[in-house]
Amino acid sequence: MGIRSFVTTELSLTEFPELGRTDLRNLKKGIDEAFKGFTRNYGEGIEDLFIPLLRFLVWFEKLMLATPWPLMIVILCALVYAGARNWVLVVGTATVLLVAGYLGMWEDMMKTLSIISVSTLICIVFGIPFGIMMSKSNRTQAIVTPILDIMQTVPSFVYLIPIVMLLGIGRVPGLMAVCIYAIPPVVRLTNLGIRLVDKDVLEAADAFGASSRQKLFTVQIPLALPTIFAGINQTIMMALAMVVVAALIGVQGLGGEVLKAVNNQYLALGLFNGIAILSIAIVFDRVSQQFGKRLQKHSEVIHG
Amino acid sequence: MADNSIDVKGLYKIFGSNGKKYIEAVQNGMSKDELNAKHGHVLGLKNINITMPSAKIQVIMGLSGSGKSTMIRHINRLIAPTVGEVMFQGVDVCKMSETDLREFRRHKTAMVFQKFALLPHRTVVKNALYGLELQGIDKKEAEERARHWLQRVGLDGFEDRYPNELSGGMQQRVGLARALTNDADILLMDEAFSALDPLIRTDMQAMLLELQEELHKTVVFITHDLDEALRLGDRIAILRDGAVIQQGTGQEIVLNPADAYIADFVKEVNRGRVIRVDTIMETAENGTATVSIPSGSRLENVAKLLSDSGETLANVVDDKGITIGAVSMRSTIEAMVTPAKH
Ligand SMILES: Nc1ncnc2c1ncn2[C@@H]1O[C@H](COP(=O)(O)OP(=O)(O)O)[C@@H](O)[C@H]1O
Ligand SMILES: [Mg+2]
Numbered sequence: 001m002g003i004r005s006f007v008t009t010e011l012s013l014t015e016f017p018e019l020g021r022t023d024l025r026n027l028k029k030g031i032d033e034a035f036k037g038f039t040r041n042y043g044e045g046i047e048d049l050f051i052p053l054l055r056f057l058v059w060f061e062k063l064m065l066a067t068p069w070p071l072m073i074v075i076l077c078a079l080v081y082a083g084a085r086n087w088v089l090v091v092g093t094a095t096v097l098l099v100a101g102y103l104g105m106w107e108d109m110m111k112t113l114s115i116i117s118v119s120t121l122i123c124i125v126f127g128i129p130f131g132i133m134m135s136k137s138n139r140t141q142a143i144v145t146p147i148l149d150i151m152q153t154v155p156s157f158v159y160l161i162p163i164v165m166l167l168g169i170g171r172v173p174g175l176m177a178v179c180i181y182a183i184p185p186v187v188r189l190t191n192l193g194i195r196l197v198d199k200d201v202l203e204a205a206d207a208f209g210a211s212s213r214q215k216l217f218t219v220q221i222p223l224a225l226p227t228i229f230a231g232i233n234q235t236i237m238m239a240l241a242m243v244v245v246a247a248l249i250g251v252q253g254l255g256g257e258v259l260k261a262v263n264n265q266y267l268a269l270g271l272f273n274g275i276a277i278l279s280i281a282i283v284f285d286r287v288s289q290q291f292g293k294r295l296q297k298h299s300e301v302i303h304g
Numbered sequence: 305m306a307d308n309s310i311d312v313k314g315l316y317k318i319f320g321s322n323g324k325k326y327i328e329a330v331q332n333g334m335s336k337d338e339l340n341a342k343h344g345h346v347l348g349l350k351n352i353n354i355t356m357p358s359a360k361i362q363v364i365m366g367l368s369g370s371g372k373s374t375m376i377r378h379i380n381r382l383i384a385p386t387v388g389e390v391m392f393q394g395v396d397v398c399k400m401s402e403t404d405l406r407e408f409r410r411h412k413t414a415m416v417f418q419k420f421a422l423l424p425h426r427t428v429v430k431n432a433l434y435g436l437e438l439q440g441i442d443k444k445e446a447e448e449r450a451r452h453w454l455q456r457v458g459l460d461g462f463e464d465r466y467p468n469e470l471s472g473g474m475q476q477r478v479g480l481a482r483a484l485t486n487d488a489d490i491l492l493m494d495e496a497f498s499a500l501d502p503l504i505r506t507d508m509q510a511m512l513l514e515l516q517e518e519l520h521k522t523v524v525f526i527t528h529d530l531d532e533a534l535r536l537g538d539r540i541a542i543l544r545d546g547a548v549i550q551q552g553t554g555q556e557i558v559l560n561p562a563d564a565y566i567a568d569f570v571k572e573v574n575r576g577r578v579i580r581v582d583t584i585m586e587t588a589e590n591g592t593a594t595v596s597i598p599s600g601s602r603l604e605n606v607a608k609l610l611s612d613s614g615e616t617l618a619n620v621v622d623d624k625g626i627t628i629g630a631v632s633m634r635s636t637i638e639a640m641v642t643p644a645k646h
Contacts, residue, residue, distance in 0.1 A: 198421075201421050201422070201423060201424075203417070204422075204423075205434075206382055207380055207382060207413070208409060208410065208435045208438050208486065209408075209409035209410030209411075209435075209438055210438050211406060214438055218434070218437070218438075222425045298424050298425055298466040
C-alpha cells in the first residue's frame with residue numbers, strides 16, 4: 001500500500017509533477033507585479049532618458065519627409081553610387097523609388113528608411129566598440145557570446161513585452177526592439193575581424209613602438225574593416241527583417257502597411273509593401289557588399 | 305661616434321606558464337627534451353652571451369627552430385626573457401618601463417621581417433613612413449623622409465602602389481625602407497631575405513652592404529644560410545637548440561669549427577670568399593713580387609690577380625701602400641680547397 005500511494009500521488013509518470021495551480025499563478029503574478037512596480041517607479045525616468053533619441057528620430061523622419069522628392073532621389077542615388085560605384089545599382093535604386101512613390105508608398109518608404117538608418121547607426125555606434133572590447137579579452141568574449149546568442153534566438157515577441165511595459169508604444173520601443181535583434185552581427189564580426197588580424201603585421205606595429213591605441217587605429221580596425229562591414233551588412237538585413245514586428249508596437253512605415261494588410265486581408269497592399277521592403281533590402285545589401293569588396297581590394301597579402 | 309653595441313648577458317628564455325621555476329634545473333643541465341617532457345615548458349634560449357659590435361653586422365645563424373627569432377626579439381623585447389640582460393647604451397632593455405620601451409622601439413630600433421609584415425591597406429609611401437607616424441612626426445616631413453629612403457632602395461615610381469601589387473623582392477625593399485626611414489641605431493633583420501629568390505636575394509645583400517658602408521648601423525641579421533652569414537657578417541654567432549655553440553668572424557669559424565656539427569656546416573663553403581690574405585701570407589719575403597694586393601683581400605681576389613697577371617707571387621700591402629708580406633699562388637690554392645680531414 002505504501003508503494004502504491006507513493007507512485008500515484010507523488011510520482012506519476014503520465015502526469016507531470018507541476019507546481020500547484022495557485023502557486024504557479026502567484027509566481028507569475030509576483031514577477032508581473034515586481035516588473036510593474038519597477039515600471040511605476042522608474043519607467044518615467046527611463047522614458048525621459050530616451051527623449052533625446054526620440055527627438056532625433058522624429059527630426060530625422062521629418063527631414064526625410066520634408067525633403068522634396070526629386071532631391072531625395074538624387075541624394076539616395078548619390079549615396080548608392082558613393083558606396084557601390086555601380087551605375088546599374090543607381091538606376092535600380094531610382095526605379096524602385098519612383099515606382100514606390102507612384103504606387104503611393106513614398107511616405108511609408110521614407111519612414112522605414114529613416115528608422116532603418118537610425119537603428120543601423122545606433123547598432124554601429126554601440127556595436128563596434130563592444131566588439132573591440134570583446135576582442136581584447138577572452139573572458140569578455142566568453143560572457144558576451146551567449147548573450148548575443150540569446151538576443152538572436154529568443155523570439156522577439158518575448159522581449160517586446162517588457163519593452164512595451166516600460167516604454168509604451170511608439171518609435172523608441174520599436175527602435176529598441178530592432179536594435180536588440182540587429183546588433184549581434186556587427187558585434188560578433190568586429191570581434192572576429194580584430195582577432196583574425198595578421199599576427200605578423202601586429203608584431204611589426206609593436207616593433208615600431210605602436211601604443212595599443214595606435215595599433216587599434218592603424219592596424220586592427222583597418223584590417224578588420226572588411227569583416228566589420230560584413231557584420232554591418234547583416235545588421236542592416238536583420239533590422240529590415242524586424243520592420244513588420246516593430247510595426248506591432250507602433251513604428252510606422254512599410255511594416256505598418258503590411259500589418260494592416262494582414263489584419264484586413266488586403267492582398268495587393270501587402271504585396272506592394274512587401275516588395276518595397278524587399279527592394280530596400282536588395283539595394284542595401286548590394287551597396288554594402290560592393291563597398292566591403294572595395295575595402296578588401298588591398299587586404300589580401302600576396303607573397304612572391 | 306656613439307657606442308651602439310648591444311650586450312646580451314646570461315639570457316635564458318623558457319616558454320610556458322611558469323618559466324622562472326625551471327631556470328635552476330636548466331642551469332644545472334636539464335635538456336630541452338627533458339624540460340618539455342617533464343614540465344611541459346619549452347627551452348627557447350640557454351645562457352646566451354653575445355657582444356654585438358657597434359656599427360657592424362652581427363649575424364645569428366642556426367637551423368630552423370634553433371631559437372634565432374626568439375633571440376632577435378629579445379633585443380627590442382617583443383619577447384621578454386626569463387632571466388638575463390640586454391644592455392644598450394648603459395640601459396637594460398629588459399628592465400625598461402612600458403613607456404621607455406615604446407620610446408626605445410620608436411627611436412633606437414627598426415625591424416625587417418621574414419614575411420615582410422607590411423600594412424596591406426597602405427600605399428608604399430604610407431608604409432615607409434609608419435615609424436615616423438607613430439613617433440608623431442609631421443606628415444609632410446615624414447613623407448619627405450620616406451620618399452628619400454624609398455628612392456635609396458630603388459623604389460621610386462612605386463610610392464603610390466599597394467604592397468600586393470609588388471613582387472616579393474620589392475615588398476621587402478619597402479620593408480627595408482620602412483626600417484631605414486626610422487633612422488634608428490639598431491637594425492634588426494629576422495631572415496629578411498630568406499623568402500626571396502636567390503638572384504634577388506643576392507641583390508638585396510649587396511644593397512644592404514652598400515647602405516651599411518655609409519650608415520654604420522648596428523645590424524643584427526638572422527639567417528639559416530651560411531653563405532649569407534659569411535657574406536654579410538662582421539661577426540657570426542651560431543645557435544643550436546637555443547645555445548650559442550660558436551661565435552667569431554666568418555673566417556675564424558670556417559678555419560676552426562668548434563665541433564663536428566659546425567665542421568659539417570662549413571665544409572661546403574667557398575673558402576676563397578671567406579679567408580683573407582692576411583691569414584696565409586708570409587711576412588719574411590719582401591719586394592720580389594711585381595704585383596700587390598691590399599691587406600684584408602679575400603683569397604679569390606688574390607687568385608684572380610695572380611692568374612690574370614701570370615705571376616706566382618704577390619705582395620700584400622697595408623692601406624698606406626707599405627708591403628707587409630707576400631703570398632704565393634700555391635699557398636692561395638691550398639687554402640682555398642677544403643682540407644681533407646673534414
Ligand atoms: N611562444 C612560444 N611558445 C612556446 N614555444 C615557442 C614559442 N616561440 C618559439 N618557441 C619554440 O622555441 C624554439 C625556437 O623557435 P624560434 O626562435 O622561432 O626558432 P628559429 O627562428 O630559429 O626558427 C622552437 O622550438 C619553438 O618551438
Ligand atoms: Mg625564425
